Amino acid sequence: MNSPTGQETAHVLITGAARGIGRATAIRFARDGARITINFPPGEREFAEETARQVAEAGGVGFPIEADVADPDAVRALVTDAEEAVGPTDILVSNAGICPFADFFEIDVELWDRVQRVNERGCFLVTQEVTRRMVTEGRTGSVIGISSISAWVGGARQVHYTPTKAGISSLMKSLAIVLGPKGIRCNAVLPGTIATDINAEDLAEPAKRSAMENRIPLGRLGKPEDIAGAVWLLTRPEAGYVNGAELLVDGGLFVNLQ
Numbered sequence: 001m002n003s004p005t006g007q008e009t010a011h012v013l014i015t016g017a018a019r020g021i022g023r024a025t026a027i028r029f030a031r032d033g034a035r036i037t038i039n040f041p042p043g044e045r046e047f048a049e050e051t052a053r054q055v056a057e058a059g060g061v062g063f064p065i066e067a068d069v070a071d072p073d074a075v076r077a078l079v080t081d082a083e084e085a086v087g088p089t090d091i092l093v094s095n096a097g098i099c100p101f102a103d104f105f106e107i108d109v110e111l112w113d114r115v116q117r118v119n120e121r122g123c124f125l126v127t128q129e130v131t132r133r134m135v136t137e138g139r140t141g142s143v144i145g146i147s148s149i150s151a152w153v154g155g156a157r158q159v160h161y162t163p164t165k166a167g168i169s170s171l172m173k174s175l176a177i178v179l180g181p182k183g184i185r186c187n188a189v190l191p192g193t194i195a196t197d198i199n200a201e202d203l204a205e206p207a208k209r210s211a212m213e214n215r216i217p218l219g220r221l222g223k224p225e226d227i228a229g230a231v232w233l234l235t236r237p238e239a240g241y242v243n244g245a246e247l248l249v250d251g252g253l254f255v256n257l258q
């Protein structure tokens with residue numbers, strides 16, 4: 001059973017599910033036969049359709065829906081269309097995010113705003129839209145915000161990005177208080193360094209990649225599936241008392257200081 005409401009096949013809405021961690025999460029839920037809204041931004045339909053194909057192969061049903069999570073009208077339409085197509089949302093995974101690595105003095109206000117809008121404002125918009133309907137209709141549910149180890153540590157070329165991840169962790173904590181009494185649990189998952197498109201260029205330099213790998217006690221970078229498993233676990237009824245938590249999934253990277 002994968003629904004906090006006790007349904008056999010939950011409706012899981014995942015933002016940014018065209019690639020990477022979002023896609024792996026869709027496939028994990030698909031193994032339980034879930035119905036999955038596969039959100040993708042303009043220009044990524046082909047990738048989203050590949051996610052839907054892999055979801056079907058894993059035993060679920062995937063519905064790709066285009067929407068830029070930073071756009072309030074698009075987010076409203078996303079949730080409306082998703083719920084019309086597959087029914088009320090049981091689980092929201094707010095995963096969409098960008099990290100255009102840049103030196104501090106090269107970050108202009110447009111880049112700063114773009115990262116804020118997609119990552120933090122996007123998480124706020126989609127969470128508000130989904131949970132407003134849960135509350136209005138008296139339904140329970142589970143929200144996972146994909147934050148980052150970067151909520152806890154800095155990044156020299158991520159000065160515009162790390163505050164958005166601290167913001168998502170904080171958003172989940174405040175919402176745990178607002179929505180907990182309604183039976184909606186809100187938690188953050190904090191990936192460490194996971195090999196995906198978002199950091200392919202940053203980790204392309206062999207010295208940088210091996211320095212990172214050597215610092216991770218488990219001896220390897222994370223895989224999208226490592227995060228998908230943690231997200232899935234937090235939505236289980238067995239995790240029903242976990243609310244307002246930050247779950248770091250980093251192979252031990254953060255604690256390896258000495």
Ligand code: NAD
Binds near residue numbers: 017067095098149197
């Ligand atoms: P990725 O680039 O493979 O995936 C990002 C996804 O977000 C893509 O599918 C993309 O289409 C989508 N997206 C981007 N802008 C969007 C928008 N405006 N509207 C809707 N969707 C949009 O990278 P990833 O590593 O899978 O990243 C997923 C999440 O995990 C991000 O929030 C990222 O910050 C977070 N994260 C990643 C790592 C890592 O090391 N890979 C570490 C910590 C946190």
Ligand code: RM4
Binds near residue numbers: 099165
């Ligand atoms: C994460 C973390 C990772 C980085 C990604 C892009 O939050 O900082 O190390 O590769 O962002």
